[in-house]
Amino acid sequence: MANKRLRPSGTWEYTIKRAKLLPKPLSLTFQTEEEGDAYVARLEQLLDAGIVPQDVVEQRDGIATTSDAIRAYLRRVSVPDSDVQVLNALLGRLKEKALTAIDYAWAERWVAGMKRQDHLSPSTIRHYVGALARCFDWVVRSGTPMLAVNPLRLLPKRYATYTGEDRIAVEAQDVEAREDVHRDRRPDVAEEAEIRRIMAGGKPTGRERAFELPYRPALVFLFELAIESAMRMREMYTLDVDQFDVGRRTAGLERTKNGSKRSVPLTSVAVAAYERYVDAVTGLDPEMHGFSFDCGRLFPWVDDMEASMRAENMPLLRQKVLARVTSRLSGQFGRIFSAAGCSDLVFHDLRHEATSRFFERTTLSDIQIAKITGHTDPKVLMRYANLRGSDLAARLW
Template sequence: MATKRMRPSGTWEFIIRRKGILPKPLSLTFDTEEEGDAYVRRLEQMLDAGILPEDLVARRSELVTVDDGIRSYMTKVSLPDSDVSLLNALIGRWTGQALTGVDYQWAEGWVKSMKRKDVMAPSTIRHYVGALARCFDWVVRSGTPSLATNPLRLLPKRYATYTEEDSAAVRAQDKTPKEDEHRDRRPSANEEKAIRRILDGEKAENRQRRAELKYRPAMVFLFELGIESAMRMREMYTLDVTQVDVGRRTVFLDKTKNGSKRQVPLTTVALRAFEDYVELVKGGDAEMDGFNFDGGLLFPWWDGSRDKKVLAGVSVRLSGQFGRIFDAAGCGDLKFHDLRHEATSRLYERTSLSDVQIAKITGHSDTKVLMRYSNLRGSDLAVRLW
């Protein structure tokens, strides 16, 4: 319970103490006792539940809990949308957890919980750990005495891979352990031809009628751009016409997944596909259903909203549409994101660019991640041997 007293001035002072949540007693002043009682009652209910109101976080001189660190980090640092989403999901997971208690055992226990309780895929575990590790790096650099070192950086390699004990614990719940799968699916030359035939409006041999493709020219161009540029789907369908520089054969991306800007060079194939698409749109092609470039957007599916739900909705619809196209072409296990994998692999196969140079094109901030995309075909490597 809070203690209270009336000051000589007639105002009321309330003192609130909560070990582990408040670094020191909190003093609040109110004009009347009734006003103070009402406010403090609500505040204590929240503190008892381990919740610290945002206005109190701003008053505190140091970061105390994990949630403090996450909220402060998200407020003061410009983050990519992917990290924002991950950190928002973590807020409240450790209600009242003091940063002073965040050590290696805590980090190891969290990873074990994601495997044995949540049964997450190793890649998902790495995403969560990576986002919080970057947050804790910032907390450590901020100089708070609550967290001197970042224990997440001490986790061993392959920490996200399920051990035999992890797998046994998961199976005991009648669940299946998740394996670390790195996709290396690439479309073959025949599959590419089959996909282009479907995009051109041909009927698949195993179908009774042609696929219905609204904005077909845009679908054709998006496919060509994806397999030639290594851009992500969202990076492409949110493009503005002015971001494409034909003279310099580049696309300037000012909003990417990891928050950095980059220029993407265009192959002659991608440039020709762009020019063909622009000509069709400006010529009022009937299959574009009245879409034009007056609004500045290059593609017709997105309305310019940065709302995450809107963007996610567009991505889901396009992924589903291309999934049906790939299925009709006889390669139903192919995903649109595999085109980025294919384009990146081609950069390794067809150029002498270094890892760093290719990373600048693809936007990979970690070359270790980039190497997962560079699965060169064994047959292509074999012909280079003596």
């Protein structure tokens, strides 16, 4: 049994002696007796089984709190960019907590707080919980006695949806409860044609002149590639030239949102759009502002943004560069869509459209379509498959 004592500072000190397992007595300090008892109980269970966690033996790089866990996870594990962003945000949002105090009650309180105090949307809550759950999975697998079970994996289905009690608590603050809304916006034929006309240099209705679109051929190709391949915006504009294989009609993605590789097959329409774009670049189209494929990139925006940030003496952090490129492109397409009469359309809706077309126009199975789109959760994939009711009706007798 460990010896414990209350120190003058108000903290609790525990001393564990296991001559056959520990090279020297282990001294640990905790803010509360409850946290200390919980930690030591878990540690002694492992020691009784002859298991000595490496972090405990070395007594360095210890993972004792939620912040410790997140930082260690980001440092030691290859984490997808999407999780990096979410976990870095949690470092600022999540109140520091000892891992010994992380249990199911804490998980429920955290989720309730995100609804009733922060008024976050259900999708944002799922992003936060999912990223932290994957971090905690790693902590549990690492063998530290600080966290024996991941309580986030015990949350019930629809945990992010606002319950009746959540609504009462939120509405008492004169705030409207957030709905769990899944986008199902798809451009119709007329909208799609108008978008293409404006991108080709046509004058939008109600305007005296056409839009000035920097790198217009690249924007047109990005639009066509998105609506034909279901690739995400960042997956496309970070492509290198050698990742686009016209002979095999594939685009090889090295690092996706989910952190995995995938090969995206290309339709004949996407290949034709690529060939037109290549002709514009190699033909020194003035609208491409001197961009060439010599840099190795398929699109100009990343290098262009890096040059802009370098001129402002800003550090070229990859996440900052990509975030700025995404923001710039989203803004450009937002203006184009608005001028085309579909201001509620966003670029990511093109991924919805492309995925739905795979269901409507091919005989590919759900698994095959998921291989193309990169979805790992069948439920998420089905949310993208927003089949038009009229198309389904046409197949009936």
